[in-house]
Amino acid sequence: MSDKTLEKKDRVVVRFAGDSGDGMQLVGSRFTDETAVAGNDLATLPDFPAEIRAPAGTPHGVSAFQIHFASRDILTPGDHPNVLVAMNPAALITQVGSLERGGTVIVNEDGFTDHNLKKAGYESNPLEDESLDDYQLFRVPMTSMTVRATEEIEGITARDAARCKNLFALGLVSWMYGRPTDPTIKWVDKKFEDKPPVRDANLAAFRAGYNFGETAELLAVHYEVDPAPAPPGTYRNVNGTQALALGLIAASVQSGLQLFYASYPITPASELLHNLSRHKRFGVRTIQAEDEIAAANMALGAAFGGQLGVTATSGPGMDLKAETVGLAVALELPMVIIDVQRAGPSTGMPTKTEAADLLMVLYGRHGESPLPVIASRTPGQCFDAGLEAVRIAVKYRTPVILLSDTFLANSSEPWALPEVSKLPDINPAFTTDPTGFEPYKRDRNLARPWAVPGTPGLRHRIGGLEKEDVTGNISYEPENHEHMTRLRAERIALIADDIPELEVDDPDSADLLVLGWGSSYGAIQGAARRTRRENGARVATAHLTHLNPLPRNVGQVLGSYKTVLVPEMNMGQLVKLLRAEFLVDCESYTKVDGLPIFTRDVMDEILKRVRP
Amino acid sequence: MSEERSASVGRASTAASENGGDVLKLSKADFSSDQETRWCPGCGDYAVLASVQGFMPELGIPPDKMVFVTGIGCAGRFVYYMDTYGMHGIHGRAPALATGVATSRPDLSVWVVTGDGDALSIGGNHLIHSLRRNVPIKVLLFNNQIYGLTKGQYSPTSEEGKVTKSTPFGSQDQPFNPVALALGAEATFVARTVDTDRKHVTEVLRAAAAHRGAAFVEIYQNCNVFNDGAFDAVRAKGEKEHNQIRLEHGKRVRFGPEGERGVVRSGPGHLEIADVADVGEDALVVHDAKREDPGLAFEFAQLSQRPTGPTPIGVFRDVDRSVYGEDWQRELEDARAQVGPEELEKLLHAGDTWTVS
Numbered sequence: 001m002s003d004k005t006l007e008k009k010d011r012v013v014v015r016f017a018g019d020s021g022d023g024m025q026l027v028g029s030r031f032t033d034e035t036a037v038a039g040n041d042l043a044t045l046p047d048f049p050a051e052i053r054a055p056a057g058t059p060h061g062v063s064a065f066q067i068h069f070a071s072r073d074i075l076t077p078g079d080h081p082n083v084l085v086a087m088n089p090a091a092l093i094t095q096v097g098s099l100e101r102g103g104t105v106i107v108n109e110d111g112f113t114d115h116n117l118k119k120a121g122y123e124s125n126p127l128e129d130e131s132l133d134d135y136q137l138f139r140v141p142m143t144s145m146t147v148r149a150t151e152e153i154e155g156i157t158a159r160d161a162a163r164c165k166n167l168f169a170l171g172l173v174s175w176m177y178g179r180p181t182d183p184t185i186k187w188v189d190k191k192f193e194d195k196p197p198v199r200d201a202n203l204a205a206f207r208a209g210y211n212f213g214e215t216a217e218l219l220a221v222h223y224e225v226d227p228a229p230a231p232p233g234t235y236r237n238v239n240g241t242q243a244l245a246l247g248l249i250a251a252s253v254q255s256g257l258q259l260f261y262a263s264y265p266i267t268p269a270s271e272l273l274h275n276l277s278r279h280k281r282f283g284v285r286t287i288q289a290e291d292e293i294a295a296a297n298m299a300l301g302a303a304f305g306g307q308l309g310v311t312a313t314s315g316p317g318m319d320l321k322a323e324t325v326g327l328a329v330a331l332e333l334p335m336v337i338i339d340v341q342r343a344g345p346s347t348g349m350p351t352k353t354e355a356a357d358l359l360m361v362l363y364g365r366h367g368e369s370p371l372p373v374i375a376s377r378t379p380g381q382c383f384d385a386g387l388e389a390v391r392i393a394v395k396y397r398t399p400v401i402l403l404s405d406t407f408l409a410n411s412s413e414p415w416a417l418p419e420v421s422k423l424p425d426i427n428p429a430f431t432t433d434p435t436g437f438e439p440y441k442r443d444r445n446l447a448r449p450w451a452v453p454g455t456p457g458l459r460h461r462i463g464g465l466e467k468e469d470v471t472g473n474i475s476y477e478p479e480n481h482e483h484m485t486r487l488r489a490e491r492i493a494l495i496a497d498d499i500p501e502l503e504v505d506d507p508d509s510a511d512l513l514v515l516g517w518g519s520s521y522g523a524i525q526g527a528a529r530r531t532r533r534e535n536g537a538r539v540a541t542a543h544l545t546h547l548n549p550l551p552r553n554v555g556q557v558l559g560s561y562k563t564v565l566v567p568e569m570n571m572g573q574l575v576k577l578l579r580a581e582f583l584v585d586c587e588s589y590t591k592v593d594g595l596p597i598f599t600r601d602v603m604d605e606i607l608k609r610v611r612p
Numbered sequence: 613m614s615e616e617r618s619a620s621v622g623r624a625s626t627a628a629s630e631n632g633g634d635v636l637k638l639s640k641a642d643f644s645s646d647q648e649t650r651w652c653p654g655c656g657d658y659a660v661l662a663s664v665q666g667f668m669p670e671l672g673i674p675p676d677k678m679v680f681v682t683g684i685g686c687a688g689r690f691v692y693y694m695d696t697y698g699m700h701g702i703h704g705r706a707p708a709l710a711t712g713v714a715t716s717r718p719d720l721s722v723w724v725v726t727g728d729g730d731a732l733s734i735g736g737n738h739l740i741h742s743l744r745r746n747v748p749i750k751v752l753l754f755n756n757q758i759y760g761l762t763k764g765q766y767s768p769t770s771e772e773g774k775v776t777k778s779t780p781f782g783s784q785d786q787p788f789n790p791v792a793l794a795l796g797a798e799a800t801f802v803a804r805t806v807d808t809d810r811k812h813v814t815e816v817l818r819a820a821a822a823h824r825g826a827a828f829v830e831i832y833q834n835c836n837v838f839n840d841g842a843f844d845a846v847r848a849k850g851e852k853e854h855n856q857i858r859l860e861h862g863k864r865v866r867f868g869p870e871g872e873r874g875v876v877r878s879g880p881g882h883l884e885i886a887d888v889a890d891v892g893e894d895a896l897v898v899h900d901a902k903r904e905d906p907g908l909a910f911e912f913a914q915l916s917q918r919p920t921g922p923t924p925i926g927v928f929r930d931v932d933r934s935v936y937g938e939d940w941q942r943e944l945e946d947a948r949a950q951v952g953p954e955e956l957e958k959l960l961h962a963g964d965t966w967t968v969s
Contacts, residue, residue, distance in 0.1 A: 461680075463698075
């Protein structure tokens with residue numbers, strides 16, 4: 001069908017970058033769907049500016065989407081792109097630095113006007129000088145070719161037509177990697193079914209890009225990535241937000257508790273509100289509260305009423321919710337608080353990732369105020385983390401904080417769908433019998449009764465004032481406060497008996513253990529596999545999901561390795577905890593640049609510590 | 613010192629909670645907890661508590677179906693003295709907690725008890741938003757124009773120039789007029805009453821309870837320790853007869869021992885007080901609490917900024933508007949009754965899936 005060279009690749013990282021108005025996120029998500037259908041394993045990373053529409057053509061307004069796909073299982077969106085598609089000079093100047101040396105740069109030549117070059121900060125045109133000599137540069141006049149391809153379509157102005165250039169880029173890259181075109185054609189058909197001219201223009205642009213790849217002289221090679229061998233099962237591509245929403249809904253079904261979700265808009269947690277608010281059919285009530293504090297209180301009020309109260313936010317909102325979370329600790333009611341972490345302090349970088357809220361969620365409340373903390377590790381695992389947070393909250397009558405981050409929330413991966421019949425049962429076990437009822441009498445898990453208003457004969461009052469053990473009466477007695485403080489701590493510590501032990505992956509009896517938590521999972525696993533394969537490194541890995549209480553065997557695991565390396569997207573928070581708790585001198589690798597930890601970063605750290 | 617006992621379980625199964633008969637026989641005792649009340653002797657809160665406990669039986673709602681939610685401040689203790697379900701939250705957040713309770717459980721009767729610091733200072737945001745949403749909660753704001761629990765700082769309703777521990781040279785703040793604030797938030801029910809006037813308090817509570825949606829009731833409450841006499845003009849014998857302007861829907865507004873004074877329109881958007889003898893009865897403004905636009909109610913609210921002279925009390929506004937979350941909750945419950953593992957399975961499998969065998 002073509003005389004172009006077909007080259008086999010086992011993994012490719014492509015980054016689409018353009019102005020935030022250029023539709024790069026759309027191109028990325030379409031390409032992701034095509035790739036999923038092609039059967040490759042994949043991971044994605046959207047990267048967009050905080051400003052909705054920063055001044056067009058400036059570096060501030062650059063929006064990018066990275067996808068890593070491979071013929072074997074992969075764990076991260078990739079460190080350095082092999083291919084960069086840059087729609088304008090600002091996209092090029094901000095992104096080219098991360099490209100692998102010798103990588104491919106495809107630019108929309110039409111975007112490189114003098115005006116745009118100046119806005120991006122280029123003194124001379126990089127397409128004309130030698131600055132891109134290290135790369136394979138392809139100049140494609142995408143805008144003008146798109147306009148030409150859509151000329152015949154009635155009801156489309158040249159301006160409308162130019163806006164379809166992102167579909168041209170998608171078509172071109174789809175051809176380069178032999179992606180199926182059907183999913184995109186169907187998607188465009190449906191998306192614009194009410195606007196035939198727009199539909200036709202987008203399809204024309206897409207086909208023009210695809211055909212250009214096939215016929216043009218300048219793209220000499222195209223690539224094929226074989227499907228990845230995956231364990232049998234049904235798969236679906238999800239990002240962390242979608243998986244978490246599904247996990248919460250599943251928890252609602254499994255517990256029979258109505259899901260009551262209150263939150264205040266904040267990047268990047270708003271997406272969860274948007275997602276859940278569509279699920280009225282599952283009885284999900286969502287409330288957009290007047291502020292973060294109200295959202296937490298509404299969820300807690302609903303928990304008192306006997307529902308599954310959940311609120312979500314990001315760092316700044318966690319600061320505001322702290323007092324209410326403390327109240328939930330005192331009230332001993334089930335509640336889930338989700339923190340989709342972002343770069344701080346203060347407003348920080350709302351669209352950039354970081355995992356620096358760990359110590360805050362563990363200790364950032366006044367008084368002794370212990371609660372369980374769970375962290376999700378991959379986009380798909382957000383489903384399990386959501387269920388687990390609810391399971392613990394309900395069983396132990398406690399607020400639970402679930403940590404996610406910007407990277408997990410936005411990036412996607414194929415997710416093996418769980419079997420509903422194998423999901424955990426969650427029993428709210430409401431108290432209904434007035435015989436011997438006391439609001440703070442505890443069961444064998446030290447959990448108190450959940451007696452909801454409306455239950456005859458169980459009227460009681462609870463509040464933030466210190467309570468007498470068993471009766472729940474207000475008490476300022478010294479012995480009682482001491483007792484209650486220790487009881488609250490013991491109750492949370494006991495949960496360690498109800499969570500899995502820390503699993504260690506150690507095929508070669510290594511001296512080095514890499515221990516992580518949260519979204520660094522993919523990078524750590526990838527780095528271990530590659531250094532074992534490529535460098536013969538002996539390295540073990542383990543990853544924490546439960547940050548409080550920690551699994552029972554953590555101390556023992558730490559003690560069995562000569563060196564423990566803890567990579568974190570903060571200044572060393574878990575490592576501080578481990579050192580304090582277990583007196584083990586763990587080594588820290590920290591990264592706080594707003595980007596996820598890369599496989600390469602961890603590989604370098606491993607190689608510094610092992611002799612092959 | 614003996615321990616403070618205020619949070620205990622209600623006496624199990626009063627006659628009230630057994631829904632046997634057609635008419636629920638309830639008494640004040642069914643709403644009174646066994647906890648010792650611990651406000652300062654002489655506090656206005658005692659009178660309000662007695663009125664509330666005395667009024668509740670007439671609603672015919674079993675105490676098991678009632679929830680009181682409070683914040684921080686002297687008024688916050690109210691929850692422990694009611695033998696209902698109760699939640700004593702954190703400072704200022706009671707309306708938000710109550711929103712969670714009331715929207716998740718429309719079968720319950722939900723009451724918020726708050727104070728001027730709690731509702732108008734630290735919790736101002738939650739108050740206005742619960743009112744504009746028309747959440748089905750009844751908010752009783754005990755306004756004593758002072759911070760009592762923290763021992764005497766000025767509050768957002770204290771008069772300008774108020775000398776307190778935190779303002780030895782007098783406060784410089786313009787105070788809130790709580791009724792005007794509630795009206796500004798488009799509250800559907802707004803009223804004002806006076807702590808010791810049990811009959812009037814009961815009338816206002818009755819109207820608030822009958823109202824669908826959020827009801828806001830400002831209660832002038834005397835703090836005899838830190839701000840004694842703040843409401844004497846409308847509360848003390850010999851003065852109140854001259855200064856209480858009782859608003860009654862559909863009636864001309866006149867007041868004074870002989871009804872010798874009244875309220876007349878002095879210009880657009882402005883009311884003033886006149887002698888009936890001078891203006892004639894026909895000139896008196898007729899109160900209309902049911903009027904859709906809150907203009908008239910607002911004019912009454914502006915008639916006196918502070919209760920130091922003639923001051924309107926009673927129901928300023930009582931209009932019907934859709935209640936937050938009521939129909940929604942029914943729909944959600946119906947929907948939920950129909951979902952199970954199969955629907956969950958379908959949801960998980962929605963979108964583009966592929967199978968690896």
